[in-house]
Amino acid sequence: MKFLNLTLTQRIWISFMALVLFVGVIIAVVYPISIQGALKQQAYQIIEQQQREKFHVISKPSQLRPEADQKGFLESRNAALSVSHLIVTNELTLLWGESVPDEVLRKMGQHAGNQTKNLGRYQLHYKDGTLFYVIRKKNFNGQPVYLISYMWGNYRNSLVKTLWTRLLVVLAIVGVLSIVPAFWLSRYLRRPLTMLGDRFEQIARRNWQTSFRWGQSDEFQRLSDQFEHMRQNLLRYDRSQKTFIQHASHELKTPIMIINSYAQSVKDGLFPKGDLGETMDVIISEAGRMEQRVKELLYYTKLDALKNESPQRTEVRFGSIVTDVVERLAVQQEGLRIAISGEDAVFYVDRQQWQVLIENLLENALRYAEREIQLHAAKVGEHMKLEVYNDGQPIAEQDLAHLFDPFYKGAKGKFGLGLAIVKSIVDLHGGEIRVKNEADGVRFVVTVAGKAAEA
Numbered sequence: 001m002k003f004l005n006l007t008l009t010q011r012i013w014i015s016f017m018a019l020v021l022f023v024g025v026i027i028a029v030v031y032p033i034s035i036q037g038a039l040k041q042q043a044y045q046i047i048e049q050q051q052r053e054k055f056h057v058i059s060k061p062s063q064l065r066p067e068a069d070q071k072g073f074l075e076s077r078n079a080a081l082s083v084s085h086l087i088v089t090n091e092l093t094l095l096w097g098e099s100v101p102d103e104v105l106r107k108m109g110q111h112a113g114n115q116t117k118n119l120g121r122y123q124l125h126y127k128d129g130t131l132f133y134v135i136r137k138k139n140f141n142g143q144p145v146y147l148i149s150y151m152w153g154n155y156r157n158s159l160v161k162t163l164w165t166r167l168l169v170v171l172a173i174v175g176v177l178s179i180v181p182a183f184w185l186s187r188y189l190r191r192p193l194t195m196l197g198d199r200f201e202q203i204a205r206r207n208w209q210t211s212f213r214w215g216q217s218d219e220f221q222r223l224s225d226q227f228e229h230m231r232q233n234l235l236r237y238d239r240s241q242k243t244f245i246q247h248a249s250h251e252l253k254t255p256i257m258i259i260n261s262y263a264q265s266v267k268d269g270l271f272p273k274g275d276l277g278e279t280m281d282v283i284i285s286e287a288g289r290m291e292q293r294v295k296e297l298l299y300y301t302k303l304d305a306l307k308n309e310s311p312q313r314t315e316v317r318f319g320s321i322v323t324d325v326v327e328r329l330a331v332q333q334e335g336l337r338i339a340i341s342g343e344d345a346v347f348y349v350d351r352q353q354w355q356v357l358i359e360n361l362l363e364n365a366l367r368y369a370e371r372e373i374q375l376h377a378a379k380v381g382e383h384m385k386l387e388v389y390n391d392g393q394p395i396a397e398q399d400l401a402h403l404f405d406p407f408y409k410g411a412k413g414k415f416g417l418g419l420a421i422v423k424s425i426v427d428l429h430g431g432e433i434r435v436k437n438e439a440d441g442v443r444f445v446v447t448v449a450g451k452a453a454e455a
Contacts, residue, residue: 016182024171032164040132043151044121047134050083051149073100085149088112095145104131111135112146129153199227203234252293255286262286296417299356300406303424311350311428315451318377318386319343321355325362326375333366342377347384348451349429357425360418361388361444368392368442379450386446394437403435422446 086097092109100108104126111122118137123130133150211228262283265272273279319340326338347354358375365373369390376387395403402408404423426433431448 020175043132046081047083047149047151051134054085083149083151088146108148255290258286259283300417300421313348314351316347316349316351316354318345321358322375325358329362336369338373340375345377353425357422360422364418365390382450383447384450389441389443391441395442
């Protein structure tokens with residue numbers, strides 16, 4: 001867990017040193033084994049080459065005699081690439097070559113007796129040294145003999161040790177020189193993160209105006225794009241919040257001012273509306289308007305918080321909602337004809353949100369209708385469609401593009417949140433809402449997926 005608390009620079013240095021150490025350990029293990037194997041293979045090749053050059057002695061019986069021990073068997077251990085030869089019988093009788101200790105000769109004889117091929121490679125350890133030798137089978141006067149050529153491996157061990165020492169020196173030099181690229185790498189990796197950290201610091205201070213773009217084509221490009229997307233969202237949220245507060249304060253200021261002035265007048269014994277009853281009716285009416293606006297503000301804020309969550313869908317029969325809504329709201333406009341059709345249509349939606357949607361669409365229709373309002377629901381393919389029509393004046397073209405914006409006011413608009421709430425509910429359900437002017441009125445059309453399509 002302490003590693004997680006380290007700075008980026010410390011992590012880079014630790015990772016770099018761990019990488020160098022890992023490579024060093026791998027080389028320390030693999031390099032000697034590889035070099036020793038290569039030198040061993042080379043030793044056998046030298047022995048076999050010189051052995052082939054000695055083959056002619058087998059065909060010259062006069063030369064088949066033991067040679068005097070010129071250098072001594074053990075003394076030849078330090079001779080570089082020196083190959084010695086001898087020829088023995090099955091009974092290990094030395095016919096030709098330099099004599100070797102009995103212990104070594106017996107071991108060679110065992111290998112020769114067990115050898116099934118004409119040529120075999122062997123090694124043995126004797127007196128703190130390694131002996132490599134090759135045994136070749138031959139026939140002489142009908143009698144099998146063995147040509148044995150050998151070479152000490154001390155030179156190989158000395159060479160491996162020398163190469164390994166030099167490799168350690170090279171690794172040490174490389175480790176020291178790697179400080180420069182490690183320092184550069186640390187600065188290179190920290191630079192974009194430092195810049196990004198500075199931008200986060202600016203955001204923490206609510207300075208969201210400066211954009212951040214990492215121009216290089218690497219992983220940091222994607223990170224900078226994500227940061228820029230977040231900054232744009234914060235800007236939009238900030239503008240939306242300021243607009244929300246501005247409009248909310250403006251809309252609530254009027255009823256509060258009216259209530260305050262009327263209440264003060266009543267306290268002073270004055271009645272702006274002629275008598276106490278009518279004056280108090282104004283206060284109650286403005287309090288109701290303010291209460292309604294606060295409810296809409298809270299509900300719109302609630303929908304905004306739910307934009308990343310799925311609504312609690314259930315099967316909702318259109319008639320079970322629309323009848324109650326019409327009975328409660330129709331009293332606002334007497335003399336209007338409200339026609340309902342498609343009561344048996346079933347929507348797969350959040351019941352509470354869908355009731356609010358129908359209420360707001362009907363309230364909007366009541367505000368503009370002259371004689372008639374139509375509410376119709378039907379299934380079209382795999383989707384459900386809800387239509388709300390009123391025979392009022394068409395909507396101005398400049399208003400159509402902003403009709404569902406929060407706090408937008410049309411010709412008879414009062415508060416500007418009703419249709420914005422409708423749009424939010426439709427978006428939460430993954431649906432679509434359209435409004436179109438017709439020859440004799442305005443029609444709102446809401447389309448959402450049916451239960452089969454949603455599943």
